[in-house]
Amino acid sequence: MRNPLSEKIVTIPPSGIRKFFDIVSEMKDAISLGVGEPDFDTPWHIREEGIYSLEKGRTFYTANAGLRDLRVEIHNYLKRKYEVSYHQDKEIMVTVGGSEAIDIAMRAMLDPGDEVLVPQPSFVSYVPCAVLAGGVAVPIELEEKDEFRLTPEKLLEKITPKTKLLVMPFPNNPTGAVMRREHLLEIARIVEEHDLFVLSDEIYSELTYGGEAHVSIASLPGMKERTVLINGFSKAFAMTGWRLGYACAPEVILKQMLKIHQFAIMCAPTTSQYAAIDAMKNSDDDVDHMRESYDQRRRYLLHAFEEMRLECFEPMGAFYTFPSIKRFGMTSDEFANRLLQEEKVAVVPGTAFGDSGEGYLRVSYAYSLKSLKEALGRIERFVNRLDGK
């Protein structure tokens, strides 16, 4: 029999998270600080809208780009929150999670050999999606000394004549890093000078701490026409299982993304779209409440790390901490595996998010205080043992 597989897919390694997940799943009674999703249920008023839409029999396809009412709400929301204006009929589409948007944006924009700059550590999808789209993924290794921000120097270093697209994964999973307006301005200037495009994944935009709100790079002068803005409902509204996101882009790009979406997906789930309309309109209080709750637990985790002398830079976004384990002379994989075997606590090795995650762990704080306490107690015991205490 002939080889049934494509060479391209076979060369892509499976997600590092997947590998670890398999080990963890076999372990009973492990406590996990390894999830990448909120611990809140979707607010009831949103769920209710989904139920209501089912009761009303709204079980048909929607327009390829998504319900118009939802696109209007997305338009209003982005304008209200991030001062960026997209046309509801030409520049906004609803996708199956932010993940689909990443995939189709790459496929719509890349030709074979085009280089995609991927700052890392970052979400696991960018590199494989770039490769599947025929592009060449070029990692940019972010560093803790820069608070895991993308600096102009690091960006310039990796730009070649073949560079076409820059991924901007901020607020960042797994580091919790954010980019402030002044940092984005520097990046935007380089993007314009080198005639690049930006894929800005802002899925954690609602979750920033310390009072400074998220700034979308698309809102900077001259950037809207160069940016595909990706966002979604999973993190802000605790709607991961609804699988709903959206992409906003100039019409020339969005039109082609929509074409792929039309053939591959048809439309995002109808029930989720109806629920999402309510999420956009009526959830400010819920989001504030969740943000405050994450912020409290963020402080709690950082404080605990400090006490056990686990070095950790202060994350200002998302719901992850990214402590350094370099002083123990172990790889992230070794540390995470031993922590799991010896204390039954699951965290994700930083290397799951790129080579520059070596020496770090992703520890999520989307857990109840009680679970955090129990897990932190075990981590402390483990660290003390390593320290010979």
Next chain:
Amino acid sequence: MREKILAVIEKNSRIDIRDLAILLGESEVAVANEIAEMEREHIICGYHTLINWENTSEEKVIALIEVKVTPQRGMGFDKIAERIYQYSEVNAVYLMSGAYDFTVILEGKSMRQVAQFVSDKLSPLESVLSTATHFVLKKYKDHGTVLCDEFQDERMLITP
């Protein structure tokens, strides 16, 4: 800081001052002082335990009584309320807008005991015009906490 302290301890009054201080990014002393101050100001009026009596062997009956009254000269609603809330079996008294004046929540060992309270003590009060007693059959949610089901984390252990 007050609102944030209250929001946390409203849900969990047993939290350590130390933990609370860490969560809020404040010093322990500042948090302790703020709580003491709020106790003095009667913003914090007590620390109670939310008990689901249904899961104990204790027999308890809870009744919600609508009370209509006529306030008399020199004796407004507050005075009448006082005559009602002084009874130890009365759990809560609220002044209401709408069709009746007070909601009285009463806890007794049996329906008979509650009925006796209404007929012997509440109704004979001079200002009381009428009462309507409703017995609670089941508590689903109380003080913002769902009593009837247990929380389970159904998320996968590791996700990207």
